[in-house]
Amino acid sequence: MTKGKVYGYVRVSTAQQHQDRQYIAIKKYGVPEENIFADRQSGKDFERPGYKKVVETLQENDTLVIKSIDRLGRNFDDLLDQWRHITVEKQAGIIVLDMPMLNCGLDDQLMARAIGQIMLIVLSYLAENERITTRQRQAEGIAAAKLRGVKFGRRAKEIPVEFENVKAMWREGRCSATAAARMLGVDFHTFKKWICEGR
Template sequence: MNIGYIRVSDKSQNPDRQIEKMKAIGIEERFIFVDRQSGKDFSRPAYQSMKRVLRAGDLLYLDALDRLGRDYDGIIDEWKDMTRNIGADIVVLEQESLFDSRKFREMGELGKLMEDQFLSLLSYVAAQERKKIRTRQREGIDLARRKGVRFGRPRVETTKDFRETIERWRNGEVTAREAMRICRMSPSTFYRRVEEWKEELR
């Protein structure tokens, strides 16, 4: 059976190009597994579902090696688990001339040695690319912060009668739930702002 595995890094990215590629080589849509998640590890729902379906003699297609993952040791371990323990084969479409495990299998022990060398090289490249991406993201965030951009949820401003409501709550005139309703705040925001208000009074 032919199976396709697809991964994009987050929900904002579109997997359609990879899906169409898999369909073009004759893989049925029900056997195309798609994750919208980082490649830092292999605890991805679609990936784990794919491995549960994968059997000896199956052929797994990847668009590129980094779609499998971006963890150096993990890529090598998962590749070997699927090809040597499960007995399936893997084809990486972007490097098909290099990465078609059927070719290595035909070469016996020499093929295993060559496969290990190629995997080590390209897994290292995939892992380094992930490090570069994280560095670029960190640099971008730092630059944005220096320019005054704030990240996270926008701060909920206190209402005019916030302090009056807090005083009533502290005096037992209203319940905490009623005070939150008046101030239009969630419990976490309400108690955080109460603590901030206390700090202002010191």
């Protein structure tokens, strides 16, 4: 079997995070720097320019190297689809540096590749389940906080002391609602909201 090219993919979720650790590990594996693609984007889906480019670049017998499975993606179903797309449809290999048991390199025996795919399914399920559990805990925490009287969202804008005088001017027709709002330093909708609330 002719050995293809080796590519790398790195991803961080925010601009504040650094990709250095992933770059170092992937280059140490032997991936040329010009073959490493990167994204600064969430892993919730695969609509990422760097990822799409590296997958488009992969040819049969090439290998994609990633530092850890969550750098590829976090959504269980999409992750499995992408894994199949790369290893089955494109006939390329995948190396996960932090999880050698997942490695689906082209020199592996059929059984080793099958075990790698099974392990991916198990680990992806656990990752997705943790994401769902975390979201549920957050929702439960918010509900409990609301029961304790904790208020969420932006704090209501405080009404200026001159509101009553300006409101009286507006009611007497001495100024428009827009002019009244301007005098109070708020927008038209806020002024009307205060009026409707009977303030």
